[in-house]
Amino acid sequence: MAHHKSAIKRWHQSLRERGATAHAAPLLAVPSAESAKAVAAGDETATREALSAAYSALDRAAKMGAIHTGKADRTKARLAAFISKGAA
Incomplete structure (x- = not known):
């Protein structure tokens, strides 16, 4: 731990x-x-790639402590629900 103010x-x-x-x-x-x-067009590969990139970014941020792990999990769940509702 640093000891000087600067x-x-x-x-x-x-x-x-x-x-x-x-x-x-x-x-x-x-x-x-x-x-x-991507969702409205029904392009499954583009949607899957964007979802994977978002999951990766959220997991990385949670691992570094930039966001809470619960927030990352909650955001991923809401994103998956949004994508599945749009695909239906």
């Missing part, structure tokens, strides 16, 4: 920077998976 500040800044990219990835991946183009 070292502690730098440590906090590094955590913020590392978490920012992990937190932003799911925010970009989930809406692209929910896009109506």
Whole structure:
């Protein structure tokens, strides 16, 4: 653990920077998976690839601690329900 005030500040800044990219990835991946183009067109491969990318981004963010694991699981469940409802 850092002992100097400037070292502690730098440590906090590094955590913020590392978490920012992990937190932003799911925010970009989930809406692209929910896009109506792939679901409405019935393109199963594009939908599956977008869903896989969103799952991966959510799992990565949860593993790094950028988001809570429960939030990642809940978002994945809601996304899967949205996709299956759109496919039906």
